[in-house]
Amino acid sequence: MDRTRVTARRRDLGPDLVLEVLEETTSTNAVAAQRARAGAAEGLVVVAEHQSAGRGRLDRSWEMPARSGLIVSVLLRPVLATREWPWLPLLTGYAVGRTLREAGFPAAGVKWPNDALIGDRKVAGILVEVVDTPTGLAAVVGIGLNVDLTPEELPVPTATSLALEAGERGVPDRADLLADLLATLLDTYRDWQRDSADGADGADGAQRLRAAYRDACVTLGRDVRVELPSGEALLGRATDIDETGRLLVEGPDGEVAVGAGDVVHVRPA
Known part of the structure; x- marks a missing residue:
C-alpha cells in the first residue's frame, strides 16, 4: 500500500483524516476502537496489509491473504441521534458499490444490509461497531474488499474479487482504490449529516441517502x-x-x- 498516493488526495478526503497503515494486525476494527477509547478524533483510518483475526457479522471469522485486498476501518463520531445509526452499514455499502461502479465495474451493487456484490457474487463485506468512549459513542466502520484474490483463495464459492471480474481492463491500484473509496464514503457520510450540522433534524439528508440506497440495492x-x-x-x-x-x-x-x-x-x- 503506497501511503503517499493516499495522502496526496488529502484535499479530497478532508484535513482531519489521519491514516495509519499497519503491516499486520489482529483486526483493524479492534485497533480503531482502541484508538477511539484513547481519544482519537473522527477521521482516523486504519489500514492493514494483513489481519489475523478479522471478523464479519455474527462474529464469523474472516481472513484474506496479505496484500490481496483492502482491509480498512474508519472512525466516525456522528452528530445524528443514535436511532439513526442503523443507516451507517447501508451508507457504507452504498459508498463501496458506487466506488466500484466508478472504477469500471458497472455490475456492482449492494445487498441489504452490508454486502457489496458484483453480479450475484460477494466482493466486499462491512462490519459497523459502536464503541463507548470518554467523549461519547463512536462508530467504527470496517470494510473488507477482495481485490487480487484467485479462485482458490476465495473464502466461499459465492464470492469474487476485482481481479476475477476486471477482464482486460485490469485491476485498480489498491492505493488509488482506497483513496476513491474514502472520498466517496466521507462525502456520503457528510451529506447524510449535513442538515443536522446546520441545526435541522437531519431528515433531508436521511431521505437523500434512502433514495440513493434504494437505487443501488439489488435486493x-x-x-x-x-x-x-x-x-x-x-x-x-x-x-x-x-x-x-x-x-x-x-x-x-x-x-x-x-x-x-x-x-x-x-x-x-
Missing part, C-alpha cells in the same frame, strides 16, 4: 430468504427500505419490516 424486487436472529426464516419478496433502514419483505402473512438478519437472494427455478 429490492428479489425473492429472498431472511434468516432472522430468532432462528426463524422469512420467505418473501423484498419490496422497499423504510425510513429507518429496515428491509420490507412481503411474506405469506403480509409485510414484515426486518431490522437484522442474513438475506439470501433466491434464484428462480
Whole structure:
C-alpha cells in the first residue's frame, strides 16, 4: 500500500483524516476502537496489509491473504441521534458499490444490509461497531474488499474479487482504490449529516441517502430468504427500505419490516 498516493488526495478526503497503515494486525476494527477509547478524533483510518483475526457479522471469522485486498476501518463520531445509526452499514455499502461502479465495474451493487456484490457474487463485506468512549459513542466502520484474490483463495464459492471480474481492463491500484473509496464514503457520510450540522433534524439528508440506497440495492424486487436472529426464516419478496433502514419483505402473512438478519437472494427455478 503506497501511503503517499493516499495522502496526496488529502484535499479530497478532508484535513482531519489521519491514516495509519499497519503491516499486520489482529483486526483493524479492534485497533480503531482502541484508538477511539484513547481519544482519537473522527477521521482516523486504519489500514492493514494483513489481519489475523478479522471478523464479519455474527462474529464469523474472516481472513484474506496479505496484500490481496483492502482491509480498512474508519472512525466516525456522528452528530445524528443514535436511532439513526442503523443507516451507517447501508451508507457504507452504498459508498463501496458506487466506488466500484466508478472504477469500471458497472455490475456492482449492494445487498441489504452490508454486502457489496458484483453480479450475484460477494466482493466486499462491512462490519459497523459502536464503541463507548470518554467523549461519547463512536462508530467504527470496517470494510473488507477482495481485490487480487484467485479462485482458490476465495473464502466461499459465492464470492469474487476485482481481479476475477476486471477482464482486460485490469485491476485498480489498491492505493488509488482506497483513496476513491474514502472520498466517496466521507462525502456520503457528510451529506447524510449535513442538515443536522446546520441545526435541522437531519431528515433531508436521511431521505437523500434512502433514495440513493434504494437505487443501488439489488435486493429490492428479489425473492429472498431472511434468516432472522430468532432462528426463524422469512420467505418473501423484498419490496422497499423504510425510513429507518429496515428491509420490507412481503411474506405469506403480509409485510414484515426486518431490522437484522442474513438475506439470501433466491434464484428462480
